[in-house]
Amino acid sequence: MKHILVVEDTEDDVFFLKRALKAAGITIPVQVAVDGQQALDYLSYSGAYADRERYPLPFLVLLDLKLPYIMGFDVLRWIRQQPPLADVKVVVLSSSQQEADIQMARTLGCNSYLVKPVTAEKLASLMQSLEEGRVDAFLSPSASQNA
Known part of the structure; x- marks a missing residue:
C-alpha cells in the first residue's frame, strides 16, 4: 500500500494539506x-520509526524547505544520496517563488516544486502527473500557480 510522508513544521499547513488531499479524493495514508x-x-528506520509496519516507506515525500534542525534542502540532498530511496518521489512545497530556490530543488533531485498554498486541484493534478510519470510542468512558479 502506498503512503505519503509530509515533512512540515507548521500545524496549520499540515491540516490544510490533509484537507486538500481529502478534497482531491486522495485517500493514501499520510x-x-x-x-x-x-x-x-x-526514512532511515531510526529510533521511534524503526517499525516499518507502523511507519512504512513512503512512495511520496511532500517536503517543506524551511524546517527546524535540518533544512529541507539538506533533507532532499540526503534522500537522493540513499540508494534504497531512489524510487521515492519528492515534491517540494514552499512559499518561496524564487527561481534560485526552485533551481536548487531541481539540482538536488526533487520531482516537483509546488508553491503554497496547495489547493485540492493542484494536488489532484500532481498525483495524476506522478502516476503518469510527468512532473516537470510543476517546476516553475508560474506553472505551479496555474496547476
Missing part, C-alpha cells in the same frame, strides 16, 4: 514529520 531530523529518522 504520516507527518515535523522537522528535518524526524524526516531523516523516519
Whole structure:
C-alpha cells in the first residue's frame, strides 16, 4: 500500500494539506514529520520509526524547505544520496517563488516544486502527473500557480 510522508513544521499547513488531499479524493495514508531530523529518522528506520509496519516507506515525500534542525534542502540532498530511496518521489512545497530556490530543488533531485498554498486541484493534478510519470510542468512558479 502506498503512503505519503509530509515533512512540515507548521500545524496549520499540515491540516490544510490533509484537507486538500481529502478534497482531491486522495485517500493514501499520510504520516507527518515535523522537522528535518524526524524526516531523516523516519526514512532511515531510526529510533521511534524503526517499525516499518507502523511507519512504512513512503512512495511520496511532500517536503517543506524551511524546517527546524535540518533544512529541507539538506533533507532532499540526503534522500537522493540513499540508494534504497531512489524510487521515492519528492515534491517540494514552499512559499518561496524564487527561481534560485526552485533551481536548487531541481539540482538536488526533487520531482516537483509546488508553491503554497496547495489547493485540492493542484494536488489532484500532481498525483495524476506522478502516476503518469510527468512532473516537470510543476517546476516553475508560474506553472505551479496555474496547476
